[in-house]
Amino acid sequence: MQENLINKLHEYITQNNPDLLLTLQEKNRVTSYLIDKINTIKDLLDQLREAKKPEYIIEEICMEELTKDLRPSKYSYIVNILEEDFANTYNNLQRSGKLLYEVVNMIGYCDQVFESLKFSEENEDNRQLRYTVTGIINEYLNK
Numbered sequence: 001m002q003e004n005l006i007n008k009l010h011e012y013i014t015q016n017n018p019d020l021l022l023t024l025q026e027k028n029r030v031t032s033y034l035i036d037k038i039n040t041i042k043d044l045l046d047q048l049r050e051a052k053k054p055e056y057i058i059e060e061i062c063m064e065e066l067t068k069d070l071r072p073s074k075y076s077y078i079v080n081i082l083e084e085d086f087a088n089t090y091n092n093l094q095r096s097g098k099l100l101y102e103v104v105n106m107i108g109y110c111d112q113v114f115e116s117l118k119f120s121e122e123n124e125d126n127r128q129l130r131y132t133v134t135g136i137i138n139e140y141l142n143k
Helices: 002-016 018-026 030-040 042-050 055-066 074-085 087-096 099-116 127-141
Strands: none
Touching (some): 002 030, 018 099, 030 055, 074 087, 074 127
16 A cells, blocks of 8 residues: 555656655655655554555545645746636747746746745635746846
């Protein structure tokens, strides 16, 4: 079960938080990060097993807990803005293979706004946040 959760968490991070994955890879800490995260839910996993929950339910509950601090995805948020508001740039970056790296750079460029406006699942649909991030992305692209 733990190996399956490690694989699912790795897949989740690859798709939703590639900026984190790149940072972990640079520090050669991907495996230790994944193991550490799984260890944080060991008690939950034991409780669910003792309650004789079906395996797919256990996985779902555990993944919800494991990814709680990884949501919402800044990467997906910025990709969405690029697709909708900067379609030509998005298409050019995607064709050139630079989309991932440029979006990771944009995350860093927007980090202060994400922190000051407390980017979360509760406010990811906030118009002011979107306008601000869109403006910063525009500034980044015009540099």
